[in-house]
Amino acid sequence: MAESDTRALRADATRNRNQLLDVATRVFLSADGTEPSMRAIAREAGVGIATLYRHFPTRESLVDAIYRDQVARLTAGARELLAQLPPPAALRRWMDLFGEWIATKNGMLDTLHAMIDSGEIAHARTQTELLAAIDALLDAGRSTGELRSDVTAEDIAASLIGIFTVAHPPDARAGRLLNILMDGLRPTP
Template sequence: MRHRSTSGTRSVSDRAEARAPRADAARNRDQLLAVATRVFMSAGAEPSMRAIAREAGVGIATLYRHFPTRESLVDAVYQDQVVRLTAGARELLGRLPPAAAMRRWMDLFGDWIAAKNGMLDTLLAMIESGEITHARTRTELLTAITALLDAGRAAGDLRSDVTAEDIAASLIGIFTVAPRPVREAQAGRLLDLLMDGLRPPPR
């Protein structure tokens, strides 16, 4: 009896010790992902892996251990930003009025565009090769915008004659002429003007 109990205790302890390194690795990966996203957003040209590792305060080998190739890092950043947009729409609607949620979501969209611009060469090559499916991403983003629009219409906060495609095209136009973070203030003003146009006319 005593032998079985000791063995069982050791097994539980071993499993706990095994989980700890995995949790540490996941945290380290998330931290590297956050730093890489920030670097891509602020980069004038696509940064090197070494520059990203330096910004994260780690050696290049550590970065490559989590992201073995530039493409794997770009894919992780890209997918993380898409998740932030799709899940962000639901989260914002859960705590803000629809119009306010839409305006805040536009800022998240701007973050996504800025990150894309910082890794554009690699991203375009991956889309061309089929590693990233542009059509699927577009569908996910339009679904998120539609959820915000539907909530706004139901509340009487947003116009009923605007489509998700209209808003997506407007946002791409805004962030093309006023890229963030270089023209952050101008982008903010243009987004506010867009929101004014999305509100229903007074009766």
């Protein structure tokens, strides 16, 4: 096989894997609390079940990949949003991304809990990464004087978990509560 053929296969395999991740994320997001079957995910992605299992040999490997992808998107999202928006707007948009991340886990809770309990997913590491992303957003807002200096990343994380526990899945009510939270994060004149 020629080198260009090998690269094409690798590029194709990468596209398939990324497509499977994107579709699986959407399927888990729209799940009503029950975990979708691997076959349903493959069908939705337009690939055969063998292709899905070639990339993700177990449900756990798929859930792990989605979880890691979502955490990476959240942490990178904080930097990207800060490059595009003023700090308060970046933080508010990031809160929406966090809500989407929470909602995605809806269709994989049983598997995710089992993986955290068994140590397959390092919950503490995820928490550290997410708190660092929130800190970056808060620090940017503090430096411009647009966000209060006495609020911690832990305060924001706890508030978000509370909001998305009450407004689950994220809906208009979640948006309203997030806006109220943002109002409380602005310094008083």
